[in-house]
Amino acid sequence: MKLFETIQVELGERSYPILIGNNLLAGTGPRLAQMRPKCRCAIVSDDNVFDAHGKTLTDSLDTASIQHTEIIVPPGEKSKSMATLERVLSDLLDAHLERGDLVIALGGGVIGDLAGFAAAITRRGMEFVQIPTSLLAQVDSSVGGKTGINAPQGKNLIGAFHQPILVIADTDTLKTLPEREFAAGYAEVTKYGLINDPEFFSFLEKNHQDIFSLGPTLQEAVARSCRAKAAIVAADEHEKGMRALLNLGHTFGHALEGATEYDSGRLIHGEGVAIGMALAFQFSNRQNLCSIDDVERVKRHLAACGLPTNPEQIPGKPLTPDALFNFIAQDKKVSKGKLTFILTKGIGKAYIANEVPPAEVLAFLNEALKE
Amino acid sequence: MKLFETIQVELGERSYPILIGNNLLAGTGPRLAQMRPKCRCAIVSDDNVFDAHGKTLTDSLDTASIQHTEIIVPPGEKSKSMATLERVLSDLLDAHLERGDLVIALGGGVIGDLAGFAAAITRRGMEFVQIPTSLLAQVDSSVGGKTGINAPQGKNLIGAFHQPILVIADTDTLKTLPEREFAAGYAEVTKYGLINDPEFFSFLEKNHQDIFSLGPTLQEAVARSCRAKAAIVAADEHEKGMRALLNLGHTFGHALEGATEYDSGRLIHGEGVAIGMALAFQFSNRQNLCSIDDVERVKRHLAACGLPTNPEQIPGKPLTPDALFNFIAQDKKVSKGKLTFILTKGIGKAYIANEVPPAEVLAFLNEALKE
CATH class of the missing domain: 3.40.50.1970 (Rossmann fold)
Structure with a gap:
């Protein structure tokens, strides 16, 4: 090191x-x-x-x-x-x-x-x-x-x-740093593997316990995350294109934060991103874009790190599909009435989907929250 | 046209x-x-x-x-x-x-x-x-x-x-636009001639009556001003160097605005700039940088356009040299305790003077306000 x-x-x-x-x-x-x-x-x-x-x-x-x-x-x-x-x-x-x-x-x-x-x-x-x-x-x-x-x-x-x-x-x-804050930050670390670096995701699956105990692989995990973000920012400083990939899990995540009124007792940002990434993989699977194996692998890793992967794990009054959908429709990443999502063809294969039909998102949320 | x-x-x-x-x-x-x-x-x-x-x-x-x-x-x-x-x-x-x-x-x-x-x-x-x-x-x-x-x-x-x-x-x-506002804006037009375009200053001396009556030379005066500013901005967007030339007359001008408490009944920005440009030329003359003929020519033109050229023309309680100096010392263009002024070697020959001794400014103000 x-x-x-x-x-x-x-x-x-x-x-x-x-x-x-x-x-x-x-x-x-x-x-x-x-x-x-x-x-x-x-x-x-x-x-x-x-x-x-x-x-x-x-x-x-x-x-x-x-x-x-x-x-x-x-x-x-x-x-x-x-x-x-x-x-x-x-x-x-x-x-x-x-x-x-x-x-x-x-x-x-x-x-x-x-x-x-x-x-x-x-x-x-x-x-x-x-x-x-x-x-x-x-x-x-x-x-x-x-x-x-x-x-x-x-x-x-x-x-x-x-x-x-x-x-x-x-x-x-x-x-x-409190353990809950550490785990929430770790959701963003995981994100870099999920966006475009499957090898990094494997590294995290192997080393997450060492990372959580602040062992020798922590510095590498932080450095690889920063390098991944720096590369994307260098290519698109003002988020006119590919920088939007960094929003993987964030459209659902922001909706969850909004629907829980930013009450940190219920949900903090990184937890919202963890659930959001799980939902983005599930939604991608429902659109026949990625395999159910990849969905399960993502959820398994997040859960192993103490992160939530399902809206029902959020304490307090259950969230409704309609409430989440309203927050998504208001999200600033909406462009000219069409929904923009970061979807994925598998671990490390995220991409920007600009014209997601709102009705499919609502149908998905209705299913996902009934599970 | x-x-x-x-x-x-x-x-x-x-x-x-x-x-x-x-x-x-x-x-x-x-x-x-x-x-x-x-x-x-x-x-x-x-x-x-x-x-x-x-x-x-x-x-x-x-x-x-x-x-x-x-x-x-x-x-x-x-x-x-x-x-x-x-x-x-x-x-x-x-x-x-x-x-x-x-x-x-x-x-x-x-x-x-x-x-x-x-x-x-x-x-x-x-x-x-x-x-x-x-x-x-x-x-x-x-x-x-x-x-x-x-x-x-x-x-x-x-x-x-x-x-x-x-x-x-x-x-x-x-x-x-009220006449007073027009004249105040015209002070900035004059500034572009004084900074680096003596031919434009001559043009203004010749055409100011037509310009003030919104005659055919107005468009040319506006266009030449914009072209002058655009060239300076293109060379130094974030004012790290030569863009400071645009502050000709503004260090004194801002001090006058501050000392009159931004009371538009007494002074508006362009009037402060007019007096400030006259003072910048006088101060430059006192430093043996520019001729008294140029000082007089500048003051004559501004006066012909109905603009003030002397702090004593500001209505209300007379301003003191100390009050003006305090505002200059607080100005955001002060850098590391040294005073930066736009001084001039004559009409169309302004330059950035980075290390003006504060004592000389105060001495000048004491003289200028006693006149």
């Missing part, structure tokens, strides 16, 4: 490296001082993450004589709001950061999306650094430049594409 | 045309239907502009069978606020615009900045069309992709670079 690994996201003048390994957080200060001499930093984090990792980061900045200020918001999805954004923007402006200074996002997906968006729109774009501290953020949300907040009309409806200048994925920060 | 003129802003995949001429507004619908078949539109405008020009635009959209919705905000700089932005975002989301649909900014600089920014951050970037209806917007703010709102900490501190896909500058819309 290498000490740490560097993956370059190739986006022309917006290219940047992702560093993956352990004990990286403590080296942040000297690294930033080298990249942006005399920079000052604003750290955006949440109470929980800052309690766990803030001191390591600020000590490291102090070592490199980098001035810093901290903007700490409450943990949880509710911070992806206009009100919290306004507070972060105001604090960033009060800190009198100038061009050449940096915003550091220290936290999970919520912090990365919020801080990245605040950086995107402060003084028409400040440079920022992602330090993802959850598995989900390390393998997904910190890579690719999607930033934003939620609107009353839906999730992530207000935002921007804004690439970081550096991502530091320190796998040591996952030690403090 | 050509019927209308097209200037292409060359920005790779973000390139777009600016159409300049009369009677263009009524042709908007068919033009958009050709560019984006089956698009729907949200028009963002203010009460005054929509009263004057809304029907021409909506009739034209109806003719082309383009569905549209209207989002009307109060006129004036106060609409460049977080509160108004939130309302526009909410209305855009409620309109269920999809990818391929358009936001149309119909109005002056405030509307262009607000609507452009709302488009930039709705669904991580919607396409938008600028239809500038003030001279200032036609020659300056609608070209180049700067969008944003004001923060309590200062103007335009929250925003994004977001290029329109089309700019329609219909000179007929200037017929309803």
Whole structure:
């Protein structure tokens, strides 16, 4: 195992490296001082993450004589709001950061999306650094430049594409991550195998226990996930084409999140994606696109990792096919009234289906939820 | 005179045309239907502009069978606020615009900045069309992709670079523009001559009366201004270098606006720029960079066009050198504690001076305001 690994996201003048390994957080200060001499930093984090990792980061900045200020918001999805954004923007402006200074996002997906968006729109774009501290953020949300907040009309409806200048994925920060959060992030890891890398899916089937116990294969799983995402983002930065493949499981997943009112007691994003991927495979099978063996293999692996694969596993009031269908019809990936889904011809054979008939989706949901 | 003129802003995949001429507004619908078949539109405008020009635009959209919705905000700089932005975002989301649909900014600089920014951050970037209806917007703010709102900490501190896909500058819309607004916009026209085109400045000296009476040279003045701005923007989209030349007169101008608390009864932006350009020439002369003849020629032309050239012409309580200096020191164009100014070696010979000693600026202001 290498000490740490560097993956370059190739986006022309917006290219940047992702560093993956352990004990990286403590080296942040000297690294930033080298990249942006005399920079000052604003750290955006949440109470929980800052309690766990803030001191390591600020000590490291102090070592490199980098001035810093901290903007700490409450943990949880509710911070992806206009009100919290306004507070972060105001604090960033009060800190009198100038061009050449940096915003550091220290936290999970919520912090990365919020801080990245605040950086995107402060003084028409400040440079920022992602330090993802959850598995989900390390393998997904910190890579690719999607930033934003939620609107009353839906999730992530207000935002921007804004690439970081550096991502530091320190796998040591996952030690403090609750098991449920780890499993949810792992759903996105699995996704990369299911999209276009059957060999990686086999690797995960073989090594998931080692990965869940933060063993030596964890770094490889994170690195391969980041490499997969980086390749897709490099080919289609603004999601005009193949980047939509990353939404495998997400159309059903978002509908499940919507129908459970984003109640994290019932469902968190990665769990929705796990069920969503299982449903995408089932729906593909129903359309005679993929074998039932592949459906079963996907569900077996997710279940072995403690992830749900069926809407009925969600605690609370059962979800109805109609409710899910309404959320799907409202989804922002709907284009000109036709439904777009990521369907699959088998493990590692996902593709973008642009003209899925809404009636077939509803019929499928009626079957799937009756099982 | 050509019927209308097209200037292409060359920005790779973000390139777009600016159409300049009369009677263009009524042709908007068919033009958009050709560019984006089956698009729907949200028009963002203010009460005054929509009263004057809304029907021409909506009739034209109806003719082309383009569905549209209207989002009307109060006129004036106060609409460049977080509160108004939130309302526009909410209305855009409620309109269920999809990818391929358009936001149309119909109005002056405030509307262009607000609507452009709302488009930039709705669904991580919607396409938008600028239809500038003030001279200032036609020659300056609608070209180049700067969008944003004001923060309590200062103007335009929250925003994004977001290029329109089309700019329609219909000179007929200037017929309803108050004379004071026209003159203020003309200050920016003059600026392009002063930056790097002495021949254009001579053209303006010769034709300003015709331009102010909306005569045949108006279209040429607007077109040459847009061409000048487009060339600079194409060379430096994100203001990392020479785009700063467009700030000629703006460092002093912003300080004057700040010191008069953005009270439009006392000073509007273009007037601040006029005085600011006069001060930039005087300061350059004091630094032995440009001749007193050039200073006098600039002031004479601005005065002939009814523009102020001296802070003492601003009505209300006299401004102090210290107050202006404080605003300059806070300006966002300050970099690492050194002052950046656009200075000049004469008419058409502006350049970026990165290390202007603050003490010399203060000494100059003390002299200039004692005159």
